[in-house]
Amino acid sequence: MSMDNSFLYVSNNGSSTVSVVDLQLGNTVQTVSLPARPEGVEVGLDGRVVVSTDGTGVGSLNNTLLGV
DSSP states (O other): OTTTSSEEEEEEEGGGGEEETTTTTTEEEEEEESSEEEEEEETTTSEEEEEEEEETTTTTTOEEEEEE
């Protein structure tokens, strides 16, 4: 969740995306495609989002962090 409680970030492991939900409007305002399946999302004070993933993409078993 964003620090101002305006947005919820949802990791969608099955579709390799992260959804951004506007909590005031109550709907998804953006879906971001990722090169690997997300497992967790963290939002910093500056509003930037870091996503931990299961692998770096096709054929790779290494975990990675992505900035969104």
